[in-house]
Amino acid sequence: MVSFSFDFMGYPLLLGQVDGLSMPFVVAFSVIIVPALWYSFAYHRHRNQSIVSVLFFLCSLGTVTAGDLLSFLVFWEGMMILSAILIAVDTGRRDLRIGYRYLVVHVIAGASLFLGVIIQVSSTNSLDLAGLVPAALPFLILAGVIKAALIPFHFWVPDAYGQISPGIAVILTAFTTKVGVYAIARFFPSLSGLALLGATVAVFAVVMALGQRHLRRVLSYHLIGQIGYMVAGIGALSDIGVAAASLHMFSGVMYKGLLFMVAGSVLYQMKTDDVGHMGGLIRKMPLTFVAALVGAASISGLPPFNGYISKTALKIALQGDPVISLLLTVAAVLTAMSFAKLLWDIFLREKPQCEGGEARESPAVLLIPMLVLAGICLGTGIHYPLLTDALVEISIPPIYSVGSLWESLYPVLLGVVLVPITAIKLRHLARRGLHDLDFVFPRLIEGFTQVGRVTRNTLEGHLQTQLLIVTAFLVFLIWMWP
Amino acid sequence: MHESMLTGILLVFLLVTAVFAVATRYVLHAVLSLSIFGILLSVLFVMYQAPDVAMAEAVVGAGLMTALFVVTISKTTNRDDSA
Amino acid sequence: MWGEIVDFAYWVVVGLFLIGFFGVLTDTNLIKIAIGLNIMEASLLLLLVRLAFSPGDSPPIVSEGILNYADPVPQALTLTAIVIGASTTALLLSFIIKTYKYYGSVDLKEIRRMER
Amino acid sequence: MSHLPVMIIIWPLIFAFLTPLVDMVSLRYRKHVVITFVVGQLVLVGLLIFGDSGGTTYYPLGGWAPEIGIVMVVDGLSRIFIMLIAVGTSLAMLYSLADIPDKESKYYVLFGILIAGMFGLVLTGDLFNLYVFIELTSLASFPLVAIQREGPAVRAGLRYMIFTVLSSLMVLLSIILVYGALGTLNMEEIGRQLVSIPHELRVLILALWIVGLGLKVAVIPLHSWLPPAHAEAKSPVSALLSGVLIKTGLYMIIRLPLLMSQGKDEMMIQFILINIAAVTIIGGHLLALGQRDVKRVLACSSIAHMGYIVLGLGIGSLLGLVGTLFHALNHMAMKSGAFFSLGQMVKDHYDFDSVQGKGRGAPWMAAVFLICCISLIGLPPLGGFASKWILGMAAVEAGQPIYAGVIALGTFLSGLYYANIFRILLNPDVSVESVKTRWLSAGVVGVTGFLCVVGFFAATWITDLIKIVAIGIL
């Protein structure tokens, strides 16, 4: 990795520092960018959009390989600006309000990181990443939690990724939240309660996913769920916890990218995102179905795929506390259930009156990146030393032993079996739709604008009232002078 | 002794004209009172041994300012009420 | 704090300053505000000239046989201040005429209502 | 003995006095006269700043000794402000060549006088001469604000004038009291003897200085003239006022109250300044959040940024002063860039409804506007971040992390309303015809964009330069 230092106001900036923790992130980002960029360019044919996507990729690489706090902050906020531009220039959709809300959330993260870095640097007078000062910790935690979309601050993921066009979603989902996980892993892995938080996020997200009608919102919630897994991994007390989490991050990037591409092609054909109106696409789009199947299998942790590898690694890391592993198994069951339902609704179910009539197989140029990613998921699953040794050097007992095979199979079987039993309830739930606390954030922005309007009315009053305020200020100044 | 008495009287008149200029409702009366104020101030400067300043204040304060104020008043009252 | 109050003139200076300031703060007629500002400036001129004078001085025109003169420097400053005050008032008055042309009134309350 | 300090002031005056004569001949020569003036000004300023060594040089006017006549002082602090004024005014002058119709000859006269006044303010070493130049800059800027000659512009100019005349009265009263107490008008002499003035009088003088000059810098309780004035003026004028004129007020706050007070007074002044700055930052941003007019948003954000600048003074440490001066330079570049590019995108009405989608009409101008706004928010790859970084560091090192929190809150709030402006400017639903920009104004806008970027990447070099100056001052 090119590593050079650039002096900024007396502090040396070290760029391109790859160490144990950032190696998996760098590899994951470099692997996913090729199919993602191909898919995004093929989808939109918009040259500027791809240039900004490449810049965005470079920025996220810079963040992950930043050797010191200041360049980390610079690339972090550079990523934010570029992603905002990417959403703003998104030709697929007409509404800029999404970009506005997305930017505001990340400006909060950026501002709190700025404050944390300043307190850290001025108290330790050095820019290195280790050795966090307790005073700066809360601000770094806030920035990491917002970026990684953990519980209280997760609403921007379904809001943004649920509505932007797939070409951009593929790019953004791969990098933004993963950098958040990197920040958590880098700055406060040993935070107490992190594992519990991760597990609850995993369960909460999957429950919400079950209640959604739109394909992309379901996938967004699953994205949050997977982040929950990773955070649980980081929080695990055992030494291989962080390694297992980055392993899961690597596989997560792969199959999440694949699933979003599938959603994109389905949307491309069906022009709608609502699962209720789809059905019987297996005949029209067989190859896309294969890709969807691989994706679903990987995310639920079925044996031959990379999901299984990272989930088993996580189980080993989390042997210490039974509560967390129980929660994760529940999440696994629900994930399997949700994806089984999805596959059934979209591809296998015969829905005569749905307008899937003129849907054709997605064009070759979209299929290639999907199949490449499916191949990667399968390949790294089977030849798992590629992952466990080359990437993160953790020694774990043989993956394909009978015990661990059964360990991951029974939640999936349970999930698949549950689908027909709770079919009616699920359909009712899907029709009503589970509303997340999406309303909180627009209300927040509206609140600030309201405060602004009130300040404006008070501070821009009648000319002579302002003159009176000036005189009163002068009198106050002279009077209270010690 | 007599001129410090005179300055005292002038100062009092100064205050009176200033209060009248601010208090009165009619702008024209205020402007006239302002020009008297200017002349009184100019005489006061003479009493304070500052002839140059007195001359300047007389010409500018009493002459020019009053002219400008009267012009402003004439231009800011709509034609129907004045001749 | 009060020591010996040097002369009644200082009281008049402060009085004029306050009267002018009161006019500026409370009068809604723009011309009255201009008059108030003028009175405030005049009070400062009076203070400057009063600082230059001490009893028994003669005007700062050098002539034989006179020992103590009034201080010429504050008087020069006063001259400059008078002319600056005049030009500021001239510009203020032309602004008032222009405001009348667009808002048809010289009263701050009506202008505010017009603007709404 | 170089006559540069005087020539820098005389040069704009000559331009101002000659313009009416040149216009009597014909209006065609306007472009040539202006360009020669700008080139001449930059040459003179370059010679002064980079010509001789650092240190303080004196230039006695009329040959009289400092305590008798007027003397001009050129030290590190005034060099920085001379550079700021020269760059800001040259850009605004070139921009107004394209923006202001040529028949407005008095506009250029007033512009020249305003420049001379600002240079005089920064160079003079005499207190009453400082007052004359304050009066000069104010009188020249009132009509410039009302140049559009419609209702709101004249009303804004009137409001601006009443506030500034009041501030000049306060400054004049303080100068009279200083002369009455010390008998001298030379600023260095006053700096030494100010402590000897009895307590009650000294407090009155310092308070009058803070409020009088605070009115010029538009900190919160004294700010309400700024939004209408900077919003109703034409783009070059609002860029000049927001970018440069407010900074001369800042220079005077450094030169008069801060440098002349010692011990307990200086502590008190820093306490006042730092609290006013915090209120101004938050209040300014909230004010901008509540506006319905793009230029008023930019004007209110100027108030907030003056809060940042005064915050550096309030902190009082060396790093704080470096942050203040660096942010003053940065803000000039960012704010002028924002006003210039906005002026190219939108020609007349700036309220939110009539500005919908105009950004897509001039894509390059929208790009520079984006750069300037990102720099104004304080995001990394641009200059605004660098100076906010220094201010944050200074605040925390001085043991007051709460003010670094205020800076971060400011970044968040400004992110809110600038993102909102972009949502409106790039609104895809409105069909907009593309606007042609002349090469001169495009060049000026380009330069400001470049200055924003330089602010970050050349930050190390600039801050070292400022540090040498700041050490000389404290």
Added chain:
Amino acid sequence: MIRKSVALVILAILGLLVMGGLAELPLPAERMSESVTSRHILSEGVSDTGAVNLVTAVLFDYRGFDTLGEATVIFAAAAGVVLLFFRHDLPTSRLGLSSLAKRSIMVLAPFVFVTGLYIVMFGHVTPGGGFQGGVVWATLTILLCIVYGTAFEWRFINTRTKTLLESLGAIAFILLGLVGIYRGDFFLSNIAAGFRAGVPGELTSGGAIPLLNLAIGLKVAAGLALIFYNMVKKDVG
């Protein structure tokens, strides 16, 4: 109504505080005795500048830069007023006052002009100077405006000559200042730059001061006349 009472209270407190400050001012005589500036000017004023009237000496020599700044203030005010009333010249065709007034003014006008000239030229000897004389000339033009109506005044001294006079006066001031630099001394140097001091009390004494006075007189007269004319003329715009 509440604003009046609140203003009264605040201004009363302000008055007390300012009075407290003023009370601590030293006596003028005591301040003058130990202030270097006024002591020097009072003792060597005449020998330094050759002018008897020390106020004019201070205004045009010791603090000549102030006067340049302040002359520019008038220039700026005039330019500002012209900018505000920027419409092509349209003099009101008012007929002016009765013929009696016109006749008497015609007799009086030359004497007012000469008085103004006297005030300007003898500024360094008797109380007076560029400013006061210039303003007297300005009031003369105002008088003509009122008595003969602006149409006459427009033809008699039209705005072009006024602008010309104003600019020439200002440039003359700067040129006199540059002579100081040309002669190797500093800007606005008077005697040191080779102007003859002459016998104090004479018209020709005081080196460049009379010339500066004349320049300022022309400038102030033209500037204020311009201001008045623009404010009076019928505003079509």
